[in-house]
Amino acid sequence: MEYSKEFKIISKEDTKTLARRIASHLQLGDVVALYGELGTGKTFFTQKLCTFLGVTENVSSPGYVLMNEYTGRFPICHLDLYRLDSYEEVLELGLHDIFEQNLTIIEWAEKAELLLPEKVIHIRFEFADPYRIVKIQSYKNLSLGESLSK
Ligand SMILES: Nc1ncnc2c1ncn2[C@@H]1O[C@H](COP(=O)(O)OP(=O)(O)OP(=O)(O)O)[C@@H](O)[C@H]1O
Ligand SMILES: [Mg+2]
Numbered sequence: 001m002e003y004s005k006e007f008k009i010i011s012k013e014d015t016k017t018l019a020r021r022i023a024s025h026l027q028l029g030d031v032v033a034l035y036g037e038l039g040t041g042k043t044f045f046t047q048k049l050c051t052f053l054g055v056t057e058n059v060s061s062p063g064y065v066l067m068n069e070y071t072g073r074f075p076i077c078h079l080d081l082y083r084l085d086s087y088e089e090v091l092e093l094g095l096h097d098i099f100e101q102n103l104t105i106i107e108w109a110e111k112a113e114l115l116l117p118e119k120v121i122h123i124r125f126e127f128a129d130p131y132r133i134v135k136i137q138s139y140k141n142l143s144l145g146e147s148l149s150k
Helices: 012-023 043-050 087-092 095-101 109-115
Strands: 003-009 033-034 066-073 075-080 105-106 121-130 131-138
Touching: 003 012, 003 095, 012 043, 033 043, 033 109, 043 075, 043 095, 043 105, 043 121, 087 109, 095 109, 105 109
Parallel strands: 033 105, 033 121, 075 105
Antiparallel strands: 003 131, 066 075, 121 131
């Protein structure tokens, strides 16, 4: 991986700052793979990321729908794979085409780990009471700075 960095997140403002910085590096075809336990902030991060990518629609958790599509600077596909339990169901999504035509953001990306492209941006959220930690590994350099608070 070209870029690897870990940040402490102490507030929603930090998540927003992270989303703004990452958004500036994203292009059509990028795949943002999100990991982390329930409630660690994957959807909240996605909402902020979409805002900085020019989405004006309401961004919500795809839930039972599994997939939401938005239009920002480019087409955006937001997937949440939490409810998928078989590899066949994941295959049926046709991820290859989705990746090609969109900027793709995937919550619970571990469910599709084998199908992720080489050019992926992994973002892992963890609780580190009373904070959160985010670990980023990217195929391309993101130069996100040294901390989120400044
Ligand atoms: N940086 C943050 N600081 C404080 N609260 C946060 C932060 N990020 C998210 N939250 C809050 O935590 C709660 C859970 O966030 P969110 O729904 O984004 O988690 P999630 O990882 O998508 O969960 P799930 O796995 O259920 O989809 C929400 O109420 C959200 O507003
Ligand atoms: Mg979520």
